[in-house]
Amino acid sequence: MLVLEKNNITEEIEQLVRKHGKSRSSLLPILQDVQRKHKYIPDFAQQEIARLLDIHPVEVYSVISFYAFLNTKPKGRNIVRLCKTITCDLAGKDNVAKMIERELGIKFGETTKDNRITLEYVNCLGMCDQGPALLVNERVYSKVTPEKAIKILNEIK
Amino acid sequence: MKNKREGKVIFSPYERGDAVKKVVAISREDVLFELRESILKGRGGAGFPTATKWTLVSAAISDEKFVVCNADEGEPGTFKDRILLLEYPELIFDGMVVAGYTIGAKKGIVYLRGEYEYMLKSLEDYLGEMRKDNLLGENICGKIGFNFDITIRLGSGAYVCGEETALIESLEGNRGEARNRPPYPVNTGYLGKPTTVNNVETFAAVSHIITKGGSWFAKFGTDKSTGAKLFSVSGDCEKPGVYELPWGTTINELLEIVGAKNTKAVQVGGASGICIPKSQFNRKLGYEDAATGGSIIIFNESRNMLHILKNFMEFFVEESCGQCTPCRIGNVKLLEGIEMIENNNYTFSYLNHLKELGKTMQVASKCGLGQSSPNAFLSILENFKDEIFNNGGNNGK
Numbered sequence: 399m400l401v402l403e404k405n406n407i408t409e410e411i412e413q414l415v416r417k418h419g420k421s422r423s424s425l426l427p428i429l430q431d432v433q434r435k436h437k438y439i440p441d442f443a444q445q446e447i448a449r450l451l452d453i454h455p456v457e458v459y460s461v462i463s464f465y466a467f468l469n470t471k472p473k474g475r476n477i478v479r480l481c482k483t484i485t486c487d488l489a490g491k492d493n494v495a496k497m498i499e500r501e502l503g504i505k506f507g508e509t510t511k512d513n514r515i516t517l518e519y520v521n522c523l524g525m526c527d528q529g530p531a532l533l534v535n536e537r538v539y540s541k542v543t544p545e546k547a548i549k550i551l552n553e554i555k
Numbered sequence: 556m557k558n559k560r561e562g563k564v565i566f567s568p569y570e571r572g573d574a575v576k577k578v579v580a581i582s583r584e585d586v587l588f589e590l591r592e593s594i595l596k597g598r599g600g601a602g603f604p605t606a607t608k609w610t611l612v613s614a615a616i617s618d619e620k621f622v623v624c625n626a627d628e629g630e631p632g633t634f635k636d637r638i639l640l641l642e643y644p645e646l647i648f649d650g651m652v653v654a655g656y657t658i659g660a661k662k663g664i665v666y667l668r669g670e671y672e673y674m675l676k677s678l679e680d681y682l683g684e685m686r687k688d689n690l691l692g693e694n695i696c697g698k699i700g701f702n703f704d705i706t707i708r709l710g711s712g713a714y715v716c717g718e719e720t721a722l723i724e725s726l727e728g729n730r731g732e733a734r735n736r737p738p739y740p741v742n743t744g745y746l747g748k749p750t751t752v753n754n755v756e757t758f759a760a761v762s763h764i765i766t767k768g769g770s771w772f773a774k775f776g777t778d779k780s781t782g783a784k785l786f787s788v789s790g791d792c793e794k795p796g797v798y799e800l801p802w803g804t805t806i807n808e809l810l811e812i813v814g815a816k817n818t819k820a821v822q823v824g825g826a827s828g829i830c831i832p833k834s835q836f837n838r839k840l841g842y843e844d845a846a847t848g849g850s851i852i853i854f855n856e857s858r859n860m861l862h863i864l865k866n867f868m869e870f871f872v873e874e875s876c877g878q879c880t881p882c883r884i885g886n887v888k889l890l891e892g893i894e895m896i897e898n899n900n901y902t903f904s905y906l907n908h909l910k911e912l913g914k915t916m917q918v919a920s921k922c923g924l925g926q927s928s929p930n931a932f933l934s935i936l937e938n939f940k941d942e943i944f945n946n947g948g949n950n951g952k
Contacts, residue, residue, distance in 0.1 A: 403706035412660070421728075422727060422728040422733075423728045423746070424728065425728030426708070426709075426711065426725065426726075426728050427708065429711075430669075430709055430711060433711075446576035449943065450897060452933055454587050456790050460730055461728065461729065464713065464731060464732075464876070465669075465710075465712055465729040465731070466711065466712035466713060467669045467711040471873035483631045483826075483870060484631050484632065484790075484822075484826070484852060484863060484866045484867065484870075485631070485632060485789040485790055485852060487866055488692050488791070488858065500647075506659075516603060518710070520631075520670070521631070521712075521714060521870055521873060521874060522629060522630070522631040522632070522714075522870075523631070524628055524629075524633065524634040524636075524637050524668070524670060524671065525634065525637075526631070526632050526633070526634055526787065526795070526852070527634060527788070527789050527795035527796050527797075528795075529789070533633050533670065536672040536673050537671075537673055537886060542783075545894070
C-alpha cells in the first residue's frame, strides 16, 4: 500500500473515531462505515482502528471475522446477496440463482472480472411473504424472478 | 399507509405520543401495575413476563440503566417487526420511552439487523420528529427531570445476535457470543449496567396497554397468553403476510384465514420452532401450547420434508457462533445425518444416536440457538417418518 493511501486511511479512521467515539462499543459502527465505503476492511485500516481505540488488532480481526457482513478481503463494487432460507427456497430461489450464475459467468462466492458484482448467499432477509428476495448493497428486491433478477443486475453500475 | 391493517389490539387506533403523555402523569408503580394486569409476555418467543423484567430493572440500583429494543429479527419466516418498524414506528418508540420512564433509564438503543439498513433513514427521521415534539430529549412532555433519547445501532448479519446477551456483546463492540446467565441483563447488561431487552412487538404492546389499560389487553387471548399476537405467515398459501390474531387461535383457523390448501405441515416458531403435522392442526397458538415468536411457515403436500429439514440445519450450521461445543459440533452432525438419509447410507441405530445428541444439545447448549436448533430435526423425523423412511427408498423425493 502506498504511503499516500495509508495516510488517507488514517485520516478517514480518525474522522470515524471522532464521529462514533473512542470507546470499545464504537468498534462495530466504525467497522460498518469502513465496510460500506471500501466494501472490505483492509489490514492497515484494522491496525489503525486498533491503535485509535487502544485495543489489540487481533480483537478487531476477531470481531470482523464473526459478522457475515464484514470482511477482510476485497470484494466487488456491489454486493448482491440472494436469500437462501426456507421460504425463498420454496418460492424458487434455485432458478434465480442458476440464471444469475449463468448470466454473470461466476458462481456464488465469486466476483465478476470487472469487479462490478460479488455474488453471495445470505440467510433470511425477513421478506418471507414476498420471496425470493435479493439484497443489492442495502436495497431489497422482492418477488424476484430469473428475468427480473437479470434486469436488476444490469442496472447496477 | 396508516391503519390499513386490521386488528383489535396492536393494529388498533393509536396516535404518536399517546402513551408518553399518559405515562408522565402517572407513577412508575402504576405503569408496573398496568403491565401486571395485562399479563403481557415477551413477544420475541421466550415469553418472559414483561412486568417482572421491568420490575427487576427498576429495582436495580445503578447510576445508569438502558432500554434496548431487539430489532434483530432473524428467525426464518419472521417479518412482523419489519411491518411495525416501517408502518408503526410510533408504537415502538413510545413504548421505549415508557420503558425509560419506568425503569429510570436515560438512554434507549434500537439494535436493528443489518439486513434492514434500508429502514435506517426513515427511522432516524422519525426520531427527529419525536424530538421536535418533545417526546424525546429533556423534560419530556413537561415532566421535569425525565430525560430520554433513542439511538439506532446496526447489526452486521448475525442471527445469534437476536439472543439478548449476544446482542449486548455486539452493542459493546464484541463478537456476538452469548454470555453465561446468570447474571442476567436486568442487573448486568449493556456496559455492565441494568438493562431491559425487549422485542419490537413487546414495546408496541406496551404503548397500547398504557393508553387503554392492562385489563383491556388481558380481555383478549387466553388465560395464560393474553392479548393478540402478530403472526408472520409465509409459504404455501394464497395470502402470506402479517396477521394480528388473538392467542388461542388454532392452526386450522389460521390456515383458513390465509387461504392455505392441501397443507401437509406447519412450521411454528421458525427454524428453531417445531413442525406440526396435519393430525395436530387443532392445536392452539399460545405460550401454553404451540409457542411462537410469530413465524408460521406453511408447507403443502408437494413439499419434501427432508429437503426442508436440510435447509433448516444448513441455516444453523452457518449461524452457530461456535463458542460452545454442543451447538458447534452438534448441528454439523445432525446435518450429516440428514445427508446420510438423502444418500441412503444411514442406519436407524445411528439416527437414534443423533436423536439422543439432539436432546443433549437442548440441555447442554449455552444459549437459545443450540437449545432450539434440534427441534426441527427431532419433530420432522418423528412426525414425517413415513414420508422420509418408508417411501420405497425415495426418501420423500
